[in-house]
Amino acid sequence: MPDLWLPGAEVHDLGDHAPTDQQYPPKAIAHITWDRNATAAAPQDWCPYEDLVNYFTGSGAGDAPHLIWDPFSGRAAQLFPADSRSKSLLSPTQSPTRTNRAGRVVIQIEAVFFPYCRYQGRVYPRLVDTPCAGWGRIHAWISSWGVPDEWPMGRPSDFSGHRDEQTWETRGGWYAHAHVPFNDHTDPGSWPDFASTSGTGDPPPSQQHPAPPGGSTPARYQVSINGLPYGYGAHGYQVTTVGRALVSHGFGSHYRSGPGPDWTDADTENYADYQASLGYSGQAADGVPGESSLNRLLGYLPAQRTVSVAHVVAAARTDPGAEQGHRTYGAEAAIVEQALVDEGLLDQHWVDGSFGSRTVAAYAAWQRRCGYEGGAADGIPGPDSLHRLGAAQGFAVTD
Template sequence: MPDLWMPGATRLDIGDHAPTDGGPAKAIAHITWDRNATAAKPQDLVPYENLRAYFSGSGKGVAPHILWDPFTGRITQFTPADSRSKSLADASGGTRTNRAGSVVLQIEALFFPYCRVGDAVFPTLKSTPCKGWTELQNWVHSWGVPHVWPMGRPDDFTPHRSERTWEEEAGWYAHAHVPENTHQDPGSWPAFVTTEAAPAATEPFPGASFFKAGRRSPIIAAMHKRLVAVGCGRYKSSANSDVWGSGDVASYAAWQRHLGYTGASADGIPGAKSWSALRVPNV
């Protein structure tokens, strides 16, 4: 099992744990946006300690999982990975935003546009040193969140939201992408430092008849891992990942739709062309 508490982060458990609902694994990118600065009038960055005290005190009701300081690499975690946190608005009767996934990991970067640190002014988050980002992205990825942005990596403060994408696609989302929310952040986010390379040697297509309920095989386990890596995992559990079941059908159907197949051609049963495109590593 991945680490509930990120290795190297300061652990500050605020309690009030509650489970998520299952579904595509997600991470949500936020910035703290503590002050409104401009290029003409930059302002000093708010001290990290102020935000840490806020989220563990009067701001517990809106605390994220992670507070990340991209200037120093300091990270504090307030809630374990398998619990929901409360950084998203959650309207009654709709999708339970803070719980809508196997994990919904909320990351607050200590930043606002045109913040000043020393003599330097930083207009965007990605222009900061982004210290600690590699370790942070790798921990998030260990929880099944693929290195993808289903609605696009944020590069401005324009909100755009799709509830269908939110409900069906695993990956990273900007706060500006989340249904029921009105925030426009984070405006930008650092690129993934590494992405999983497709394997050089791939598993030959075993034939459609191979994929029958209850079939156990390392090929199915390898396929499971690839589907998660490309952002099409629809698994509710990683148990019995080598046994063909309903989660595989749902996940493979998502892959087929990703390739542009529709209707009966996206039934969740592998075909030769879609299998070749997935590049399952040879086992």
């Protein structure tokens, strides 16, 4: 039997499980949360994933889907097992089917998205314009429940409704909320292609790797740790950080080039080798990081690239005199350390989240590069020099 719960999902079981109507073919229903109304002329900030999880596990439990999916990070929360109905569809008494139950499974997914949402400064008109992180994992799981890769009423491409009762009752596959009889919503407007593991088209050239010998394919799903994505298709400084740490620990044999900021099959294979070295096996060594193994690799968990002046000053004053490897603000110190490496002032080996004596010396060299002398170049970060480093290396600085 396939997994009742999506592997890697955050489980928030609402209880109140109920069987589906087995005489109908298996279905998946695509929704977007559409929690704000925005336009091209007036975009609005994206509503955080956590807010939607809190809503559907609280006051909105009566309308809860199976899955809440964050297409930016790949995080997913599951509220009902796959073999239970969920509650996101209208099912009025005049409907010939109980719409939430009309299939051997009726798995409903709410993507946390609305048209023209603004996320980290960029506006996204359609769901398919987002990274669609984690889509490959969700699609594979739903396919394991026998839902065919087809849209009986057409793949959604706009916000118009199209509903046909006979098609709904007789054909399995994927349905937009706009396709469900006796419902009035017209979402999701778009949905990622079945052939894509993320986004709408082929992965970029840096992510195209042949399958490894033996016919097996590395794991291609994402997880979110401390708010950052990891796994195939993930992008960001944290991916480079992991790759460099794998190489420094002797687990870089699968790289043809890199490491770099795009997570590829090579990253997955190298990370799997690292997990195996820790004694993990099976799915626990599939090459997608978990919080424990990532912490063991790096000594800290990377965070969003924002550094507090007060925090790194505290680290620079505390860590050198503490026991070896002490981390006062490890994630933020590591951002500064990596920036110093990229400026040619620190060896990669010392990117460990501990603002020790070598990091202080490297930061003093940065201060001298900024024009400071004497006691003003003592290796203790100041607002001006830290802002300059952030501007040069792409991280934000707060007080």
